[in-house]
Amino acid sequence: MPERTIFRGIRLVDxxxxxxxxxxxxxxxEGVSAVGDAVVAPAGTEVVDAGGLVMxxxxxxxxxxxxxxxxxxxxxxxxxxxxxxxxxxxxxxAMPNTEPVTDNLAVIAEVRNLADKAGLCDVHPAGAxxxxxxxxxxxxxxxxxxxxxxxxxxxHRCVQSSRVMRLALEYAKAFDVVIAQHAQDDGxxxxxxxxxxxxxxxxxxxxxxxxxxxxxxxxxxxxxxxTGGRLHITHVSAAGTVxxxxxxxxxxxxxxxxxxxxxxxxCDQDLVHYDTNLRVNPPLRSEEHRDALRKGxxxxxxxxxxxxxxxxxLEDKEQEFDQAPPGTTGLxxxxxxxxxxxxxxGLLDLLRAIELLSSRPARILRLEEQGGPILPGRxxxxxxxxxxxxxxxxERPFASMAVNSAFGGRRLKGRVLHTMLRGRFTVRDGExxx
Amino acid sequence: MIKHLLSINQLSDRDILRILxxxxxxxxxxxxxxxxxPALRGRTVVNLFFENSTRTRISFELAAKRLSADVINxxxxxxxxxxxESLKDTALTLQAMGADAIVIRHASSGAPHTxxxxxxxxxxxxxxxxxEHPTQALLDLFTIREHIPSFEGLRIAIVGDVRHSRVARSLxxxxxxxxxxxxxVGPPTLIPPEAAGWGAEVSHDLDxxxxxxxxxxxxxxxxxxxRQQYFPSVREYSRLFGLTRSRVRGLPEHALIMHPGPxxxxxxxxxxxxxxxxxxxxxxxxNGIAVRMSLLYLVLGGGRASSSEEDSERSEPEVA
Numbered sequence: 001m002p003e004r005t006i007f008r009g010i011r012l013v014d015x016x017x018x019x020x021x022x023x024x025x026x027x028x029x030e031g032v033s034a035v036g037d038a039v040v041a042p043a044g045t046e047v048v049d050a051g052g053l054v055m056x057x058x059x060x061x062x063x064x065x066x067x068x069x070x071x072x073x074x075x076x077x078x079x080x081x082x083x084x085x086x087x088x089x090x091x092x093x094a095m096p097n098t099e100p101v102t103d104n105l106a107v108i109a110e111v112r113n114l115a116d117k118a119g120l121c122d123v124h125p126a127g128a129x130x131x132x133x134x135x136x137x138x139x140x141x142x143x144x145x146x147x148x149x150x151x152x153x154x155x156h157r158c159v160q161s162s163r164v165m166r167l168a169l170e171y172a173k174a175f176d177v178v179i180a181q182h183a184q185d186d187g188x189x190x191x192x193x194x195x196x197x198x199x200x201x202x203x204x205x206x207x208x209x210x211x212x213x214x215x216x217x218x219x220x221x222x223x224x225x226x227t228g229g230r231l232h233i234t235h236v237s238a239a240g241t242v243x244x245x246x247x248x249x250x251x252x253x254x255x256x257x258x259x260x261x262x263x264x265x266x267c268d269q270d271l272v273h274y275d276t277n278l279r280v281n282p283p284l285r286s287e288e289h290r291d292a293l294r295k296g297x298x299x300x301x302x303x304x305x306x307x308x309x310x311x312x313x314l315e316d317k318e319q320e321f322d323q324a325p326p327g328t329t330g331l332x333x334x335x336x337x338x339x340x341x342x343x344x345x346g347l348l349d350l351l352r353a354i355e356l357l358s359s360r361p362a363r364i365l366r367l368e369e370q371g372g373p374i375l376p377g378r379x380x381x382x383x384x385x386x387x388x389x390x391x392x393x394x395e396r397p398f399a400s401m402a403v404n405s406a407f408g409g410r411r412l413k414g415r416v417l418h419t420m421l422r423g424r425f426t427v428r429d430g431e432x433x434x
Numbered sequence: 435m436i437k438h439l440l441s442i443n444q445l446s447d448r449d450i451l452r453i454l455x456x457x458x459x460x461x462x463x464x465x466x467x468x469x470x471x472p473a474l475r476g477r478t479v480v481n482l483f484f485e486n487s488t489r490t491r492i493s494f495e496l497a498a499k500r501l502s503a504d505v506i507n508x509x510x511x512x513x514x515x516x517x518x519e520s521l522k523d524t525a526l527t528l529q530a531m532g533a534d535a536i537v538i539r540h541a542s543s544g545a546p547h548t549x550x551x552x553x554x555x556x557x558x559x560x561x562x563x564x565x566e567h568p569t570q571a572l573l574d575l576f577t578i579r580e581h582i583p584s585f586e587g588l589r590i591a592i593v594g595d596v597r598h599s600r601v602a603r604s605l606x607x608x609x610x611x612x613x614x615x616x617x618x619v620g621p622p623t624l625i626p627p628e629a630a631g632w633g634a635e636v637s638h639d640l641d642x643x644x645x646x647x648x649x650x651x652x653x654x655x656x657x658x659x660x661r662q663q664y665f666p667s668v669r670e671y672s673r674l675f676g677l678t679r680s681r682v683r684g685l686p687e688h689a690l691i692m693h694p695g696p697x698x699x700x701x702x703x704x705x706x707x708x709x710x711x712x713x714x715x716x717x718x719x720x721n722g723i724a725v726r727m728s729l730l731y732l733v734l735g736g737g738r739a740s741s742s743e744e745d746s747e748r749s750e751p752e753v754a
Binding site for chain 2: 193197198200201202203204205206207273274276315318319320321322323
């Protein structure tokens with residue numbers, strides 16, 4: 001007998017079908033079988049009374065660090081998958097700065113294998129652009145692309161050599177994969193600890209200017225023009241980058257970008273207590289930059305919201321500020337942060353927010369089954385949340401192994417109640433199913 | 435009074451005056467044959483030095499000893515820290531041993547802030563990275579006040595590597611709190627443009643600034659900065675920003691010359707200038723002890739625990 005669940009009277013927010021309204025959604029086995037008013041459910045169908053709840057396509061993250069293989073004391077593919085499910089995600093792109101580096105098929109296969117075993121979230125390992133992230137020689141991009149890798153990046157390292165970046169963009173064209181850049185000029189960021197500005201001078205911390213990002217973005221946009229390759233700028237943090245991406249878009253270049261919840265909501269002045277959980281890469285910038293990122297997101301210049309989920313062990317973060325590695329967790333807070341800080345004040349409507357958190361990133365990764373539309377015959381990759389439920393970050397244990405959240409102690413609105421991966425609950429009634 | 439001294443910016447003008455006035459009453463102790471008062475008898479002060487600084491450590495050590503506190507010197511070489519112990523575990527160890535005050539010198543900006551979250555002891559910042567060195571600023575103010583009675587409108591230039599100087603930050607903040615006028619002087623590469631937000635003027639022309647000064651404060655310039663290309667050569671730096679005999683002639687008669695030490699004679703200050711009577715550099719060192727006595731006394735609540743007959747509410751120290 002097939003497993004059936006019907007969500008009655010739920011607000012379906014589905015950017016891919018431009019739908020935002022109350023409806024019934026019937027899920028049978030792995031797929032959506034009916035969407036509409038007064039759907040007739042066969043006997044034995046489990047009924048979820050969904051009054052006041054929102055259903056959206058499962059969220060899709062372009063940028064998460066799962067740390068395995070190599071750093072299993074920070075996070076594993078399994079615990080990272082749990083964090084993803086808890087946060088409403090059904091697909092995430094795992095960054096390649098593992099040990100060994102995810103720069104060949106063997107490591108890709110290992111990560112996929114671990115993810116399949118966990119079975120909580122589709123994990124798409126990103127491949128490195130250069131061998132061992134050293135920035136000098138290209139990985140076997142073609143082989144990995146043919147095996148389904150959709151995105152290549154040297155994340156947390158920036159490809160410094162213009163020649164290597166040019167060749168990567170050019171070579172990758174044959175496989176319709178995206179080259180994602182962590183834009184940061186090494187020469188301008190040596191020894192950096194935070195954004196360069198008033199607060200870095202006040203706190204005596206070495207600054208990284210926003211221009212260190214801009215100079216690379218300007219170069220890479222030029223290289224995208226030269227090569228016709230697909231360029232993605234990840235975790236945009238500088239106002240100037242927004243302008244450059246806008247210009248690139250106007251010229252019809254194949255560029256896209258994402259921005260994190262923390263860069264959209266926090267800024268450098270929050271560092272006055274030297275809280276290492278706020279040390280992130282790229283750094284939290286000034287209010288002006290934050291406001292420009294919001295504008296760029298609302299105006300459609302920036303394409304997606306990505307978490308840059310970067311878990312660290314407690315002892316990594318409980319150190320002197322300059323010793324603590326950069327990064328904040330994000331998978332379990334992203335949706336609520338966006339709902340609380342951008343949707344609630346009216347900057348973004350919910351349909352747009354879901355587009356940025358799900359449909360657009362799914363399209364950048366060319367994931368057919370993800371990001372909606374939620375229609376009969378489609379895979380049931382869904383998340384259901386209560387937009388009005390308030391909670392405090394850290395009051396419940398995280399599903400991630402790590403607790404280094406930049407939002408620790410914050411009161412947020414919006415809580416994930418159900419996450420469904422191909423028709424199977426990974427989170428149900430707010431409780432994990434693992 | 436304050437529990438920790440992490441940054442000058444946590445102090446008001448009244449706090450600073452109280453610290454200086456308390457130091458005034460302690461200064462006399464240092465002139466006695468028996469240089470000791472029982473104010474902090476039974477209290478434990480730990481000097482936790484992650485960076486070598488013989489001068490500052492000795493100054494704090496003498497300050498604590500003159501107040502009859504028990505002093506433990508914990509330096510990183512040869513200790514558990516060199517075996518990889520974290521700051522947190524070091525902090526918890528000192529906490530478990532009952533330290534009442536921890537004086538910390540650390541190469542990381544913000545380390546005293548971090549430490550203060552982990553211990554119940556008072557934390558005194560004895561210099562953290564390129565952030566602050568508040569006790570240096572307070573002893574500088576004390577030294578200035580010996581010669582110039584009011585800080586209001588007092589004009590001071592701080593000359594040199596402001597970008598990397600914890601002394602410059604603390605002194606600028608302290609002078610601004612007290613109503614002084616600060617000009618930061620140095621090559622543009624060594625002065626963060628955001629320093630304008632501290633309420634200080636910025637100049638790149640030392641000669642133009644000298645004639646209006648009450649205090650000319652020279653910062654130590656590390657040769658390391660030349661290697662990092664913040665300035666092209668030591669020779670050029672000295673020519674543009676070194677306090678030479680001929681530049682001293684540009685200063686008003688009454689103006690003081692100061693330096694936090696250790697000096698690079700012949701680089702930021704000419705050797706004969708450092709030895710002029712108006713160069714009060716040794717006074718700064720002497721006054722450091724009294725100011726640190728004052729701070730230890732004030733953050734530890736005036737030795738309440740050591741002597742039951744003392745009035746715990748009394749703010750003036752027992753020096754008789």
